[in-house]
Amino acid sequence: MTTREGFCDRKEGFQQGLPCTATITPRNNILAHTSDIFDVIVIGAGYAGLTTCRDLCNSGFKVLLIEARDRIGGRTYTANIDGHLYEMGGTWVHWNQPHVWHTMHRYGLTELLSSAPGDVGCQKFTVSADGKKTELSRHEEELIIQRGFEELFNIDGNSGRTLMPYPHEPHHNPDIKAYEAISAAERLEKIKPLFNDIELATLQACIGAISGNTMENTGFFDLIRWWALGGYSAAGVFELTETYKIAAGQSSFARKIFEEALSTGNFRYTFDTVVSTVEDDRILVKVTTLSDTRWLAKRLVCTIPLNVLSQVQFDPALPPTKLAATQQGHINFGAKVHLEAEGSDLRSWSGAAWPSKRVFACHGDGLTNAGKNTHIVCFGSNKEFPHPSGDSEEFAAEVKQLMPMQINKVIWHNWLKDPFSRGTWCVFPPNYSFQYLEALRERHGNILFASADWALGWRGFIDGAIEEGSRAAKQIIDELGFPKRIAGLL
Amino acid sequence: MTTREGFCDRKEGFQQGLPCTATITPRNNILAHTSDIFDVIVIGAGYAGLTTCRDLCNSGFKVLLIEARDRIGGRTYTANIDGHLYEMGGTWVHWNQPHVWHTMHRYGLTELLSSAPGDVGCQKFTVSADGKKTELSRHEEELIIQRGFEELFNIDGNSGRTLMPYPHEPHHNPDIKAYEAISAAERLEKIKPLFNDIELATLQACIGAISGNTMENTGFFDLIRWWALGGYSAAGVFELTETYKIAAGQSSFARKIFEEALSTGNFRYTFDTVVSTVEDDRILVKVTTLSDTRWLAKRLVCTIPLNVLSQVQFDPALPPTKLAATQQGHINFGAKVHLEAEGSDLRSWSGAAWPSKRVFACHGDGLTNAGKNTHIVCFGSNKEFPHPSGDSEEFAAEVKQLMPMQINKVIWHNWLKDPFSRGTWCVFPPNYSFQYLEALRERHGNILFASADWALGWRGFIDGAIEEGSRAAKQIIDELGFPKRIAGLL
Numbered sequence: 012m013t014t015r016e017g018f019c020d021r022k023e024g025f026q027q028g029l030p031c032t033a034t035i036t037p038r039n040n041i042l043a044h045t046s047d048i049f050d051v052i053v054i055g056a057g058y059a060g061l062t063t064c065r066d067l068c069n070s071g072f073k074v075l076l077i078e079a080r081d082r083i084g085g086r087t088y089t090a091n092i093d094g095h096l097y098e099m100g101g102t103w104v105h106w107n108q109p110h111v112w113h114t115m116h117r118y119g120l121t122e123l124l125s126s127a128p129g130d131v132g133c134q135k136f137t138v139s140a141d142g143k144k145t146e147l148s149r150h151e152e153e154l155i156i157q158r159g160f161e162e163l164f165n166i167d168g169n170s171g172r173t174l175m176p177y178p179h180e181p182h183h184n185p186d187i188k189a190y191e192a193i194s195a196a197e198r199l200e201k202i203k204p205l206f207n208d209i210e211l212a213t214l215q216a217c218i219g220a221i222s223g224n225t226m227e228n229t230g231f232f233d234l235i236r237w238w239a240l241g242g243y244s245a246a247g248v249f250e251l252t253e254t255y256k257i258a259a260g261q262s263s264f265a266r267k268i269f270e271e272a273l274s275t276g277n278f279r280y281t282f283d284t285v286v287s288t289v290e291d292d293r294i295l296v297k298v299t300t301l302s303d304t305r306w307l308a309k310r311l312v313c314t315i316p317l318n319v320l321s322q323v324q325f326d327p328a329l330p331p332t333k334l335a336a337t338q339q340g341h342i343n344f345g346a347k348v349h350l351e352a353e354g355s356d357l358r359s360w361s362g363a364a365w366p367s368k369r370v371f372a373c374h375g376d377g378l379t380n381a382g383k384n385t386h387i388v389c390f391g392s393n394k395e396f397p398h399p400s401g402d403s404e405e406f407a408a409e410v411k412q413l414m415p416m417q418i419n420k421v422i423w424h425n426w427l428k429d430p431f432s433r434g435t436w437c438v439f440p441p442n443y444s445f446q447y448l449e450a451l452r453e454r455h456g457n458i459l460f461a462s463a464d465w466a467l468g469w470r471g472f473i474d475g476a477i478e479e480g481s482r483a484a485k486q487i488i489d490e491l492g493f494p495k496r497i498a499g500l501l
Numbered sequence: 502m503t504t505r506e507g508f509c510d511r512k513e514g515f516q517q518g519l520p521c522t523a524t525i526t527p528r529n530n531i532l533a534h535t536s537d538i539f540d541v542i543v544i545g546a547g548y549a550g551l552t553t554c555r556d557l558c559n560s561g562f563k564v565l566l567i568e569a570r571d572r573i574g575g576r577t578y579t580a581n582i583d584g585h586l587y588e589m590g591g592t593w594v595h596w597n598q599p600h601v602w603h604t605m606h607r608y609g610l611t612e613l614l615s616s617a618p619g620d621v622g623c624q625k626f627t628v629s630a631d632g633k634k635t636e637l638s639r640h641e642e643e644l645i646i647q648r649g650f651e652e653l654f655n656i657d658g659n660s661g662r663t664l665m666p667y668p669h670e671p672h673h674n675p676d677i678k679a680y681e682a683i684s685a686a687e688r689l690e691k692i693k694p695l696f697n698d699i700e701l702a703t704l705q706a707c708i709g710a711i712s713g714n715t716m717e718n719t720g721f722f723d724l725i726r727w728w729a730l731g732g733y734s735a736a737g738v739f740e741l742t743e744t745y746k747i748a749a750g751q752s753s754f755a756r757k758i759f760e761e762a763l764s765t766g767n768f769r770y771t772f773d774t775v776v777s778t779v780e781d782d783r784i785l786v787k788v789t790t791l792s793d794t795r796w797l798a799k800r801l802v803c804t805i806p807l808n809v810l811s812q813v814q815f816d817p818a819l820p821p822t823k824l825a826a827t828q829q830g831h832i833n834f835g836a837k838v839h840l841e842a843e844g845s846d847l848r849s850w851s852g853a854a855w856p857s858k859r860v861f862a863c864h865g866d867g868l869t870n871a872g873k874n875t876h877i878v879c880f881g882s883n884k885e886f887p888h889p890s891g892d893s894e895e896f897a898a899e900v901k902q903l904m905p906m907q908i909n910k911v912i913w914h915n916w917l918k919d920p921f922s923r924g925t926w927c928v929f930p931p932n933y934s935f936q937y938l939e940a941l942r943e944r945h946g947n948i949l950f951a952s953a954d955w956a957l958g959w960r961g962f963i964d965g966a967i968e969e970g971s972r973a974a975k976q977i978i979d980e981l982g983f984p985k986r987i988a989g990l991l
Contacts, residue, residue, distance in 0.1 A: 069559050069560050070559050070560075070765075071561060106597075106599060106667075106668065106669045106958065107596075107597040107599070107732075108599070109596060109597070109598070109599035109600075109602035109603045109606075110599075110602075110603050110606070112599035112600075112669075113599045113600050113603040113971070114603075116599075116600070116968060116971065116972070117971060117975055118975075121669065121670070123667070125666075176615075177596075177613070178596065179596045179602075179611065180611070242597075242732060242737070247732070274982075274983050275560075275983045276983065468596065478606060481603070481606065481607060482606070485607055485608075492764075493764050493765045493766065
């Protein structure tokens with residue numbers, strides 16, 4: 012199976028579309044009598060949408076899933092290139108991410124691969140500060156980030172614990188609002204005197220990799236959230252957000268949820284189908300697609316990402332606050348690019364650059380090609396080229412400037428250009444969460460909204476998507492009531 | 502509502518049976534035609550059993566729940582005494598306990614109460630070492646336990662991370678087996694020279710409170726598991742295992758799961774019903790109760806606790822390894838006793854005693870009586886008296902020896918004497934996990950076994966019970982297939 016998404020650039024040639032088990036064929040399973048009214052229509056086959064479908068179908072509701080892409084998984088899918096699994100979007104999970112771990116356990120998919128460098132390979136950290144390169148050890152990198160994060164987040168003399176005591180309820184202490192209004196740049200300004208240029212470049216590259224944007228556009232609030240979710244320690248943040256991958260690949264996981272929904276017999280779906288309007292007449296919701304197909308349902312769950320939501324027409328129109336939230340959107344415009352580098356020595360290499368045109372941070376993430384070569388994962392900024400190969404060439408050239416290496420292939424997905432995401436994982440700008448989070452989570456008549464982009468806990472993560480998908484399904488089960496069934500009568 | 506379980510001893514008199522919303526009335530909802538064959542019979546209404554029932558009923562299976570007690574929750578229930586909620590068994594939860602947090606979120610029950618002492622009250626720590634009392638501060642207590650745990654668990658020069666890298670897969674590194682064979686006493690012997698008498702008493706009291714038994718009978722392996730699950734830090738262990746309570750009380754939570762099962766119309770139950778034999782003829786499982794009632798089902802999920810399992814007759818008999826595991830059982834024979842002390846100063850007091858006849862460790866856990874008095878929770882050993890009031894008198898007297906106080910009431914449940922638990926949360930003796938865990942988890946024909954006592958992750962916790970309940974339900978859904986339903990046909 013191949014998705015039409017993603018790019019691979021290698022000596023054998025440039026390729027658009029990657030081998031991927033998340034692609035669904037045939038593209039729909041809608042029967043002839045589609046004039047039926049569904050119980051629920053779900054827009055979007057990411058983890059939020061899949062979870063909603065699975066939960067509702069299990070409880071006996073008739074569900075239709077509409078997805079614009081040719082595959083499940085949303086901003087997460089796994090490409091299998093020459094026998095190696097590359098996670099093109101969402102990647103890392105952890106047993107302390109409650110919703111994703113519970114779901115992985117449901118499908119017996121708790122076997123993990125570690126991205127931790129271990130004590131093999133070069134153990135080098137290359138940092139480019141204002142274009143000037145320095146080589147340190149991975150251990151020195153760790154100490155810089157540890158001290159940097161501790162200073163950055165010690166806003167209350169208690170490592171942030173007083174101002175954000177409950178990471179899954181980030182607004183709990185209203186005093187955090189003062190820090191919500193500022194940018195990462197403003198906070199960094201305060202602690203700058205404590206660090207030298209190399210340390211500051213390391214910190215900013217690290218934050219840039221988290222937020223996919225400039226320090227000015229990055230809300231400091233979301234960084235505190237990562238810190239709190241990671242257990243208020245730098246080691247915790249790295250362990251929980253970029254260390255453990257599902258060994259079988261994210262797409263195997265997404266398929267399990269999809270297939271469970273399918274096994275119920277209650278599940279219809281249509282891929283390659285773009286929604287244009289959603290109308291709610293207070294009794295039924297009508298969805299119309301770009302190709303003018305219409306479906307009806309009692310409830311609709313919209314999982315369209317924050318940065319794309321304003322492109323769908325709602326009738327009645329979305330309330331002003333929700334509309335404003337979708338128009339401003341989140342600020343993660345980052346790039347994630349995989350490289351295969353010749354040799355295995357770079358498996359424990361990491362690089363950082365700030366300021367930087369394209370590459371903010373990169374690190375070895377295991378071996379490819381039967382242990383011969385190295386998988387390097389990079390985070391940086393996006394840029395458009397007349398042909399996408401320009402993108403990979405510039406990215407690879409910048410990584411080579413950091414560390415000379417022979418790059419055999421470059422594999423990536425431009426999530427910013429992608430019309431169905433317009434960004435990667437959600438990171439809020441300054442002054443956004445207290446203003447908009449509640450509005451984003453609110454229903455609109457018979458339309459419910461579920462997305463990792465407005466989850467309470469691991470917002471922007473697969474865990475947050477499942478949190479939201481569960482919430483929407485349970486709300487509908489509670490309000491429509493459990494369907495009566497012949498087999499169910501005792 | 503009142504359960505017949507639990508004791509309250511106060512000046513108004515001694516009382517057996519406590520006000521509790523976990524009691525189910527009427528005691529059964531079985532209709533006249535009970536000769537029907539159920540899809541699944543579940544024995545036990547603790548969190549494992551409730552989760553299995555809920556998942557199976559949601560998926561359209563006809564389920565019968567059989568429970569010996571008059572209430573749901575198993576080794577967890579909430580007593581409401583004079584307007585204060587006392588958790589009589591399982592209590593603390595955390596957002597890093599994936600299964601329980603996911604489930605709490607499902608029911609909108611993520612509001613928490615903190616048991617952390619805060620910076621109010623006396624802030625004292627009283628430790629009795631070999632009968633000699635010393636008074637320290639809470640901060641000094643924290644430092645002792647922090648250094649003690651770090652030495653105790655640094656068995657690999659990497660704080661235990663190398664030998665137990667995956668807390669939810671404790672056997673992952675087979676090298677841990679060497680430490681699984683030893684007792685807490687043997688490990689303590691090795692680090693003893695590093696600590697003085699006060700420190701050693703503090704550490705042993707703390708371990709005794711965790712395991713409810715002597716250092717000799719406590720398996721060191723389970724302590725490493727707690728350490729790993731707590732993020733390899735003493736602060737983490739305390740944060741994850743005794744800091745956050747569900748504000749609405751555990752019994753509100755258990756009721757939500759029970760009521761969701763009930764809402765499906767697929768759920769029958771019978772309380773006050775003790776199972777005597779379980780027979781599996783390879784096609785159907787037959788359950789016979791002490792009062793000679795019989796029910797049939799295609800599958801049976803047995804959630805009977807480890808220390809009680811050997812009292813039920815299985816035909817065919819359980820395989821030898823599983824049988825031996827149930828005959829040896831786990832070693833947590835601890836007592837949990839609540840006190841209400843006059844005044845509010847002790848809210849941040851904690852005490853520890855080792856060796857000790859009854860009380861190992863106790864600490865303030867919030868205020869009662871509109872903020873006037875203090876709730877103190879104690880952990881220690883069990884003992885039998887001609888009348889249970891002897892129990893509370895001895896316990897209270899020992900706590901008063903540690904810290905003079907006026908005790909207004911004593912509230913407890915003797916889980917060791919309880920014929921349906923014979924112990925509290927599961928702690929393995931030395932040399933048990935590698936020998937028996939797998940066998941305990943194995944099915945026996947059409948009988949599946951699900952209990953926190955053999956969970957892989959948070960074994961002995963509510964989280965582990967939900968982990969196991971989910972596992973059993975999913976396995977049955979997968980093998981019996983999703984039931985066909987009229988309403989389900991699209």
